[in-house]
Amino acid sequence: MKTFSIGILLLAPLIAAGAVSRNGAAAGTAGETHATAFRTASSAADQFPRQSRGGFYGAEGDEDETYSFYFSRAAYGSGGRFGRSAWATDYPDADVWITNVLRRLTGVDVAPYDHVVRLDDPKLRRFPFLYAVEVGSMGLAPAEVQGLREYLLAGGFLMVDDFWGAGQWENFEWEIGQVLPEYPIVEIPLDHEIFSSYYAIREVIQVPNVNNGIAVGMGAPGARTEECPGCSPHIFGILDDKDRLLVIINWNSDLGDAWEHAENQRYPLMYSTYAYQVAANFIIYAMTH
Amino acid sequence: MALGIWQFFLKYPPLVYEKGRIVFLSPLPGWLLLAAVVVAVVAGISYFRRGATLPLPDRLGLIALRGGLLALLLVLLLRPTLQVPVAVPQENYLGILVDDSRSMMVADGSATSRGDEILSTLNTELLAKLSEHFRLRIFRFSGDATRIETVGDLTFNGGETRIGRALDQARNELAGVPIAGLVVVSDGADQSEAELNETLISLRTSSVPVYTVGVGREAFARxxxxxxxxxxxxxxxxxxxxxxxxxxxxxxxxxxxxxxxxxxxxxxxxxxxxxxxxxxxxxxxxxxxxxxxxxxxxxxxxxxxxxxxxxxxxxxxxxxxxxEGRQKILYFEGEPRFEVKFLRRAVDEDEELQLVVLQRTAENKFLRLAVDDSEELADGFPITREELFQYRALVIGSVEASFFSREQMRMIVEFVNERGGSVLFLGGKRAFSEGGYAGTPLADLMPVELNERGDPGYYRELKVAPTRAGLTSAALQLDPDPAVSASIWAGLPELSTFNQLTRLKPGATALLTGSGPSVPEGQIVLASQRFGRGLALALPVQDTWIWQMHSSIPLEDQTHETFWRQIMRWMVNEVPDQMTLTTSAEPAALNQTVQISADLRDKGFQRINDALVSALIESADGTTNELPLRWTNRRDGEYEGAFVPLASGLHQIRVQAVRGDSTVASALLTLDAVEDNGEFFNAQMRSPLLRRIADETGGRFYTLSDINRLPEEVDFSGSGITRVESYDLWDMPLVFLLIIMLVGGEWGLRRLRGLP
Missing domain, CATH: 2.60.40.10 (Immunoglobulins)
Structure with a gap:
């Protein structure tokens, strides 16, 4: 409870001021230079239309500035759900929220805007932190498998979020098995360093999507946090042979929605606070381990 | 030949003229001088009158010839005499010091060794001739001078040659007796030229000339x-x-x-x-x-x-x-950035390095990594010397200068200057000028000159290349083969910097520079300088991790790891412990005194003078001796003791410093004791040194070929007990020749002009 109240205190001014974010990513296939790679999102952003722009505000980040950290969203091939690209779920709102809140909560010099990169893009290797969602419908092309594999083995870090139930798990397990066949997926215990790298995370909470969260918050009858019957939250990981985490997997939980809807008064703040805390820990860990 | 002609005309050898002074034994009475002047004037007038018809040059010529003759006769009437101080026979001692070192066994150029040449030269009439005039004292020397009875006692087996020490010892042996001089027979392969100066000054002030005899060739053929x-x-x-x-x-x-x-x-x-x-x-x-x-x-x-x-x-x-064993390095990073992750990975597998990370994750929030216990760095960046000085090296990342207190900055300077640690300043938005370091004590430490104000908008991508110094630096060899290493450097992807730094401190070295569009000429990427006992480095780039992650770098590539391991190893390689041991010679020469010095400091690396320091020396033959090391009084923290290695081979020297009941520090040193062969290095005859000894003491330099002039030279040295001998000069053949020339000249001129 204590950590939550700290989180609320930290988030409150941000929410009160109204979160500001840049309006999407710049387009175009950038040249190979370093700077353009940092500043320009991959063509993926255009290839896959954005899911939503509603409720967002103008840009704050300076595109000419170079930052130490880019919250890079993985654009991958997939069958898609409801006619949309799965990778772009909650994009770019969740991304803009997490980047701006991270700037407030931590000393990380985060680029305060969204940033998308394709798995088969060589520029992927310039962004050692990668966020992927809805991996339950992920379907990687061979070039993407190779791109992600080399990325992770070279030192990249993948955070997986927002996929639910055994079916989606199986899909993801199969896909990631293509990428890193030599390393098994294991449950990450709460005494792992990743849970104390910034905040002290004492439990794994199931973070509901926005609708379930609001329902639970309002005490609606039959309201529940899970998206699939009886599924409980777990944090899994893939470790290399030196016990370094390459992939952190947030299963049966939706951190992205909690970031995105942090300012929604009907969405319980405790989920957003937890989601930001977990993200801060994952990112600090990825930058130091 | 020339000497023969000289001696024929001038009767005495040049040395007599050089050492003696001319006196006139019959001073001319005043009236006679007056008469001579009158005669000269009258003669002059008469010449002018009588020779009125003669042209002026002829007249002047005749006057000069006649006048010259008269003047010569006048001088001879004064009875010119040469007075020379000559050593009184058998009253003076002459020390002969013969180099007995092993370099005398060198047979340069001929079948015989230098030693044999000495023996054959000294055994001929030279020593006999010298002993007619002097009481001879023969010494053999290498490190020390030892009196011997005959040259037959020479062994040519001594260790390093120390001419200065030998001269001092010979003089001490001859203290209280009149010394005509000292003769040094050597190849001049002196191993301790530095200690010679005082000896020479002392010899000069007490008027003891040193005659040096050079043995051997000045250059070997092959x-x-x-x-x-x-x-x-x-x-x-x-x-x-x-x-x-x-x-x-x-x-x-x-x-x-x-x-x-x-x-x-x-x-x-x-x-x-x-x-x-x-x-x-x-x-x-x-x-x-x-x-x-x-x-x-x-x-x-x-x-x-x-x-x-x-x-x-x-x-x-x-x-x-x-x-071996983990060397602790503290990396303090002011903002979370990937440099931390990849630097840790790079040195992770290096068993000799322990990279302790203090990562500031938010204002006043720190993450500690690879610490030994829960206490380490619990309060953030160290605030005491003991805490900071446990590390051997310090990496300061992107952290603004204002983070550190003045005391912490001074402590970091002392960490390098006194503790002998190394510091590396990484680039970043909050580093160098951009971090406000200009004018702080830490700016003094940096090998680069900072700009007064930082440029927050400065950002450049640059291609990194080693400088000439960088190419030969061990830390920057990315492959054992220098050519391969150079090609790896050439193929590395670009890095970026926020810090415009182009000016080196005097004495600093640029090892890596960067170039690229809009990158100023000479942008420094890696620079180093010695600072006191330690090393200070600047690496003003912020993303060397690109060398690991870039898509052009194969997964198995080890460049990033190699770069960082070598930089870190360089930083900790020569960082001293609390106690450092040195010896006066390495390797030590057998049977010669070796000084052991200990520089002792406490945990805060403050020098301490009140410890009990003792060395346990285990010789190569297994014998063990304890040797106390005493504070020298000369310098704080300096303790010394001396011993003589008697067995050749490795000596283990364990030194322990105790203060009260607790051990302050201990150290182990291994010393090799060898049959000295320093003599064979630089073993050509070094005449400049021997000439200098002779010149500075009023002696003379000889080689074995002109050594036969030595006895006479020493005779006239003027040192020791001398008596003054007078040598007449009026009867020199040269005088007779001059008279004939003057008279003949006048006669000839008169005949030529038809005069009577």
Whole structure:
């Protein structure tokens, strides 16, 4: 409870001021230079239309500035759900929220805007932190498998979020098995360093999507946090042979929605606070381990 | 020949004129002088009157000839005499010091050795001749001078030659007796030229001339010599180590020979070296890796070449302490960034390095990584010397200067200056000028000149390339093969910087520079400087991790790891412990005194003078001796003791410093004691040194070919008990010749002009 109240205190001014974010990513296939790679999102952003722009505000980040950290969203091939690209779920709102809140909560010099990169893009290797969602419908092309594999083995870090139930798990397990066949997926215990790298995370909470969260918050009858019957939250990981985490997997939980809807008064703040805390820990860990 | 003519006309050898002074034994009475002047004037007038018809030049010529004759006669009437102080026979002592060192066994140029030449020269009439005039005292010397009865007692087996010490000792032996001079017979291969100055001043003030006799050739016809090896005293196990070797040669210029490095007999490196021009020493840098821990004897050698005169100078040994065990480095990073992750990964597998990270994750929030216990860095960046000085090196990342208190900044300066630690300043938005470091104590530490104000908008991408110094730096060799290393550098992807730095501090070295569009000329990427006892580095880039992550870098590539491991190892390699031990000679010469010095500090690296320090010396033959080391009074924290190695081989010296009931520090040193062969290095006859000794003391330099003039020279030295001898000059054949020339000249001129 204590950590939550700290989180609320930290988030409150941000929410009160109204979160500001840049309006999407710049387009175009950038040249190979370093700077353009940092500043320009991959063509993926255009290839896959954005899911939503509603409720967002103008840009704050300076595109000419170079930052130490880019919250890079993985654009991958997939069958898609409801006619949309799965990778772009909650994009770019969740991304803009997490980047701006991270700037407030931590000393990380985060680029305060969204940033998308394709798995088969060589520029992927310039962004050692990668966020992927809805991996339950992920379907990687061979070039993407190779791109992600080399990325992770070279030192990249993948955070997986927002996929639910055994079916989606199986899909993801199969896909990631293509990428890193030599390393098994294991449950990450709460005494792992990743849970104390910034905040002290004492439990794994199931973070509901926005609708379930609001329902639970309002005490609606039959309201529940899970998206699939009886599924409980777990944090899994893939470790290399030196016990370094390459992939952190947030299963049966939706951190992205909690970031995105942090300012929604009907969405319980405790989920957003937890989601930001977990993200801060994952990112600090990825930058130091 | 010339001497013969001189002596025929002038009757006495030049030395007599040089040492003597001319006096007139019959002063002329005043009236006679007046008469002479009157006669001269009258004669002059008469010449002018009578020769009125003669042209002026003839008249002046006749006057000069006649006047000259009269003047000569006048001088002769004064009875000119040469007075010379001459040593009284058998009243004076003459010390003869013969070099008995092993370099006398060198047979340069002929079948006989230098020693044999000395024996044959001294055994002829020379010593007999000298003993007619002087009481001879013969000494043999190498390190010390020892009295011997005859030259037959010479063995030519001594260690290093110390002419200064030998002269002092011989003089002490002859204290209280009149000394005509000292004769030094040597090749001048002095191993301690520095201590000579005081001796020479003392000899000059007490008027003891030193006559030096040079033995041997000034240049060998054919020889290769390893003249010097500059190796680190200690290295970290597995570290690529560069050693500078000075190679000199004659007769093999331009030849390619292998320079071999052996670690206790096992070849660890072999490198081809093109021999430099005759007589010009060249420094060769060899690179090898010490893989075995402990004190190791490394041998650096060039194989014997055909026709080499001196065979013992082709190799040199160096004892190097190869350390193992984790060396602690503190990396303080002011903002979370990927440099931390990848730097940790790079050195993770290096068993000799422990990279402790203090990561500021938010204002006043820190993450500690790889600490030994929960106490370490619990309060953030160290605030006491003891806390900071436990580390051997410090990396300061992107953290603004205002984070540190003034005391912490001073402590970091002392960490380098006094503790001898290394510091590396990384680039970043909050580093260098941009971090507000200009004008702070830490700016003094940096090898680069900071701009007064930072430029927050400055950002450049740059291609990194080693400078000439960088190419030869061990820390920047990305491959054992220098050519491969250069090509790896050329292929590395660009990095970026927020810090515009182009000016080096005086004495600092740029090792890496960057170039690219809008990048100012000479943008520094890596610079180093020695600062007090330690090392300070600047690496003003912020993303060396690109060298690991970039898509052009293959997964198995080790460049990033190699770069950081070598930089970190360089930083900790020579960082001293609380107690450092040095010896006056390395290797030590057998049977000669060696000084052991300890520099002792407490945990805060403050020098301490009140500890009980003792050394336990385990000789090569197994005997153990305890030796107290005493505070020297000269310098704080300096303790000294001396011992004489009696067995050749490695001596283990364990030194422990105790204060009250607790041990302050302990250290181990291994010292090699060898039959000294320093004599064979630089063993050519060094006449400049011998000439200098003679010149500065009023003696003279000889070689064995003109040594027969020595007895006479010493006779006239003027030192010791002398009597004044007078030599008449009026009856010199030269006087007679002059008279004939003057008279004949006048007669001839008159005849020519038809005068009576």
């Amino acid at each position: 020889d290769v010599e390893i003249r010097r090896v500059s190796s680190p005293r200690s290295v970290l196990k597995g570290t690529s180590t560069m050693v500078d070797i000075v190679v000199a040669q004659t007769g093999y210029a331009g030849k390619t020979v292998p320079l071999i490095v052996e670690d206790q007999g096992r070849v660890v490196s072999s490198q081809d070296v093109v021999l430099p021009a005759d007589g010009t020493p060249a420094t060769v840098r060899v690179n090898f890796t010490a893989e075995e821990a402990g004190w190791r004897r490394f041998r650096f050698r060039v194989p014997l070449q055909d026709g080499e005169l001196v065979t013992a100078n082709n190799d040199r040994n160096a004892l190097i302490e190869v350390r």
